[in-house]
Amino acid sequence: MSKRKPHIICITGGKGGTGKTLCAVNIAVMFKNEGYKVLLIDGDVENPNTYLLLNATLENKKEVLFFKPKIIEGKCSKCGICAQNCMSNAILHVKEAFPIPILTVCSGCQLCYKICPEKAIEADSKTIGWTYTTKIKGLSLMFGELKPSEARSVTIVDALLDKLEEIQKYNPETFEIIILDTAPGAHCDVELLIDVADIAIPITEPTKFGKLDLIRIMELITLLEKEFRVIVNRSSLLGFREQFLDELEEENIKILGDIPLDSDIVDSYCLGTPIMDENSIYNKEGAGYRAFTTIYENLKKWLEMI
């Protein structure tokens, strides 16, 4: 096994529901089956689903805290400097009154706390979500969860990336393969995850929506200067496979593989038993199983592992 630094692979896709988590979980499982030390990070903190697909339990729950300004009225001179300098307009100040923080729009920059001349603002905190780490079926799994009705998902993604950075710094040999699963869309959470990866794999489907969102996520991946190859999921839908793959080829988009519609995949998805499990109960001659095997071989070739 190689002693080089781990491969970091980001599974993303732009459009929702194209099979990002399905691919992330099964690719992680295939590497694990061959004896690689694998870390799977679910960076879709708004809707973390990898643990459902792996039937994992929530363990090692850790709170993610976010700054909350607390006005100490005994010290406050009501000067209003905090409110004047807050670009998010998250502090309401009326003359002769104590300032009132508006937490829903606070960016957490802590400027108010840092510039208050009377030191009348304390850096208090609130919980906006959690991170979890667990081991399941020989995989290390790390994921975050945004507390419903909180907005700052990027802070939870940051907390996950901090953990990753720590591992990379102090125990770089713990993992050989690190798989990142992203949220749908192309916003800051997705950007940060693609940015820390070596390569990206966008998952798409052979529909007009799939194509449009693929183009957008490809633009983002290119902006971040990463190499990528595409997986086309549900490729057998209505016989669009050939046409869709041809279209991608014409546009010089590299394809890692395609996954046809397959009832084993639906069952494995719903039961939390990955189709590519070491002791898979599913048909190894089935279309889904064979598709993933091909994708895995192509991925290893791409990473120059074989």
Add this chain to the structure above:
Amino acid sequence: MKRKIVGVVSGKGGVGKTTLTASLASLADKDLMIQVIVIDCDVDAPNLAIILPPKDESTIKKEDTFTTRKAEFIEDQCINCKQCIDNHFCEFNALKWNRQNSIPITDFLKCEGCGACKVLCPEHAFEIHRIKSGEIISYNNIMGFPLIYGKTQLGSTTSGKLVSDVKDYSTNIMEFEKSNLLLIDGPPGIGCPVIATISNLDYVITISEPTPSGLHDLIRVIEVIRQFNIPFGLIINKSDLKSPFQDDFKKYIDETGYNILGKIPFDLAIPKAMSFAKTVVDFDPDSKASLAIKLTYENLKVNLWSNSLI
């Protein structure tokens, strides 16, 4: 009829928000009592325009938005004191120290444009600029009614603010006054853009499918909707999916007693219609899915207007 603003969300992506929004919009357009405006707030991946393209390209209006701010380092002002790093001006880790030149460098992606560096630097070596955060596009679509959508500038990081801008924009168009239904296609997830989408709505439609992740994400998005105290109804898509999770899903939905607006069976007419960039109710009006969507539409109308003065 009193104007209602209705949003479609799902938690999980890819369960049919856009497909259903387009179908409901088409039914509303044919309904003589309804004047509809459709808004796509999935600003990261706006797709509604594929099914509802403009009637006349020349009527497309585009407007750039500049709600994103980013810091710029002004090297001439810097005296290399390193206070910005030592005193941790930036809470977003967007300031790093370049040892070679003894100056800070700003990380464009991580910068939130909060202005802390600008205010705290004693030498005024940082400035804050507005940059393009996205664009708002509006036109009358082939069916006739207005479509408005936002599209983020990649790398600009602020989807939530653009969602609010798109919503504001739609209340300022000419057609708004005589409209009585604003139908909003929402983004997936439960974060900032979803919260921006559902704030101040009259009603929320949630879509789910009978899979563990479909249910898991539905529960999370309903928790958010409840915080805002907005009435909501549920549409179950692919309701007859051959899934080992069907029983668990049914049990959960029955026990909660959620208001079910409709159940749409799995029907190849939907992807077929999609491949022609049509709504299923226009492409194949008698298909199983179309009939279910028409029922859903009638239920939605009852939910929206039965309790208020018409």
